[in-house]
Amino acid sequence: MKKITVLGVTGSIGMQTVDVVKNHPDKFKIVAMSAGYNIEKVEEILKIIDVKYICVVNEEDADYLQAKYPNKYIYHGTDGLVKIAVLNEVDIVLNAIVGFAGLVPTIEAIKAKKDIALANKETLVVAGHIITKLVKEYDVALLPVDSEHSAIFQSLNGENKKQIKKIILTASGGSFRNKTREELIGVSVEEALNHPNWSMGAKITIDSATLFNKGLEVIEAKWLFDVSYDQIEVLIHPESIIHSMVEFVDTSIIGQLGNPDMRLPIQYALTYPQRDILFGGESLDLAKVATLTFKKPDFKRFKALALAYQAGRDGGSKPCVLNGANEQANELFRRGKIEFLQIEELVEKALNSHRFIKDPTLQQLIEIDAWARNFVLKEIGEN
Numbered sequence: 001m002k003k004i005t006v007l008g009v010t011g012s013i014g015m016q017t018v019d020v021v022k023n024h025p026d027k028f029k030i031v032a033m034s035a036g037y038n039i040e041k042v043e044e045i046l047k048i049i050d051v052k053y054i055c056v057v058n059e060e061d062a063d064y065l066q067a068k069y070p071n072k073y074i075y076h077g078t079d080g081l082v083k084i085a086v087l088n089e090v091d092i093v094l095n096a097i098v099g100f101a102g103l104v105p106t107i108e109a110i111k112a113k114k115d116i117a118l119a120n121k122e123t124l125v126v127a128g129h130i131i132t133k134l135v136k137e138y139d140v141a142l143l144p145v146d147s148e149h150s151a152i153f154q155s156l157n158g159e160n161k162k163q164i165k166k167i168i169l170t171a172s173g174g175s176f177r178n179k180t181r182e183e184l185i186g187v188s189v190e191e192a193l194n195h196p197n198w199s200m201g202a203k204i205t206i207d208s209a210t211l212f213n214k215g216l217e218v219i220e221a222k223w224l225f226d227v228s229y230d231q232i233e234v235l236i237h238p239e240s241i242i243h244s245m246v247e248f249v250d251t252s253i254i255g256q257l258g259n260p261d262m263r264l265p266i267q268y269a270l271t272y273p274q275r276d277i278l279f280g281g282e283s284l285d286l287a288k289v290a291t292l293t294f295k296k297p298d299f300k301r302f303k304a305l306a307l308a309y310q311a312g313r314d315g316g317s318k319p320c321v322l323n324g325a326n327e328q329a330n331e332l333f334r335r336g337k338i339e340f341l342q343i344e345e346l347v348e349k350a351l352n353s354h355r356f357i358k359d360p361t362l363q364q365l366i367e368i369d370a371w372a373r374n375f376v377l378k379e380i381g382e383n
């Protein structure tokens with residue numbers, strides 16, 4: 001029986017993880033879970049599965065839950081996240097928190113020798129240099145949940161990583177893939193949230209529309225698979241059927257295909273190196289799909305992608321600035337405070353105004369993240 005802590009259980013990935021676990025009661029048990037602010041959903045989950053340790057963001061929410069569930073251990077805040085990430089009885093931590101908030105619990109879980117199933121790509125974007133070192137030092141598994149990285153991980157199974165020629169990271173193109181740059185002026189939040197292929201949380205859906213999601217994934221791939229940025233190619237594939245591919249030195253390309261269903265990479269990370277039945281998972285009907293199409297991304301239209309490649313190549317503190325500024329600008333767009341195209345504008349300004357640090361420590365990353373958010377807020381007169 002694999003015992004799991006799920007961080008970010010109330011979100012899109014978190015709830016799909018509950019679904020996977022619920023269908024394999026003989027194999028998995030969620031012993032601990034964290035939520036942000038959605039206490040109603042926490043209580044819904046408790047009706048489906050019995051979870052002993054719970055962490056939420058606010059102390060008042062924790063007090064409410066503790067009074068209602070006296071036999072459970074309820075924590076709050078970052079300290080609480082760390083407590084449930086390092087529990088003795090836990091084997092693996094599935095991190096599905098959105099954003100920078102996922103970083104500290106990941107680091108502490110690795111130090112407690114927990115395997116990590118990582119959906120929270122922001123962790124690797126901002127601190128890939130720290131995480132990859134710790135993973136080696138503490139000899140734990142870092143298993144990708146992000147669909148593209150799971151596809152690459154599956155394509156590399158049994159292969160020699162030194163024989164990778166390039167990674168082909170597929171991208172749906174997001175909600176605005178058929179719009180020209182001029183047509184992006186004045187697009188609404190509602191339109192941006194209408195992802196063509198995937199149903200996901202709000203932040204990542206907006207990131208897909210700007211293509212910051214793909215930019216973050218380029219940096220995530222660099223750290224996960226130890227390749228150079230020149231070896232990572234983004235390919236627009238509007239059908240989201242090939243979840244990514246690897247080309248090897250002999251020009252063979254191996255990829256992973258499937259319906260867009262995040263339960264598959266979630267389950268693969270939990271069952272690895274085995275596979276198991278995906279309850280409710282439908283076989284891919286290629287005859288019905290009929291056509292798979294591909295095109296090169298336009299780096300002028302999708303400036304976010306160019307910014308991410310540059311930040312990744314510059315390294316050091318740059319990816320942290322890119323991520324923090326994007327998290328803040330993404331949220332401001334969702335709140336109707338800025339226009340869609342201002343997201344990349346603000347991120348670019350933050351990157352140009354930042355004082356570079358070559359090899360930032362965790363404490364410095366926390367400060368850089370705060371600086372980037374604050375910079376964006378100041379730029380639009382919110383601070």
Ligand SMILES: NC(=O)C1=CN([C@@H]2O[C@H](COP(=O)(O)OP(=O)(O)OC[C@H]3O[C@@H](n4cnc5c(N)ncnc54)[C@H](OP(=O)(O)O)[C@@H]3O)[C@@H](O)[C@H]2O)C=CC1
Binds near residue numbers: 034057121
């Ligand atoms: N959704 C998807 O299909 C995919 C997601 N990912 C990645 O997985 C991660 C999660 O995405 P997704 O599930 O879509 O996001 P959601 O917004 O749906 O869920 C985010 C989760 O994080 C919690 N949370 C938010 N802020 C904080 C905070 N400050 N401290 C603690 N917990 C917090 C939320 O709690 P609450 O709701 O209770 O406030 C919720 O449980 C992201 O990094 C995303 O990029 C990667 C590939 C696919």
Ligand SMILES: CC(=O)[C@@H](O)[C@H](O)COP(=O)(O)O
Binds near residue numbers: 148171174209213
């Ligand atoms: C499901 C998943 O992994 C997302 O990251 C998804 O890939 C977003 O799609 P695009 O960023 O390709 O639009």
Ligand SMILES: [Mn+2]
Binds near residue numbers: 147149217
């Ligand atoms: Mn992805």
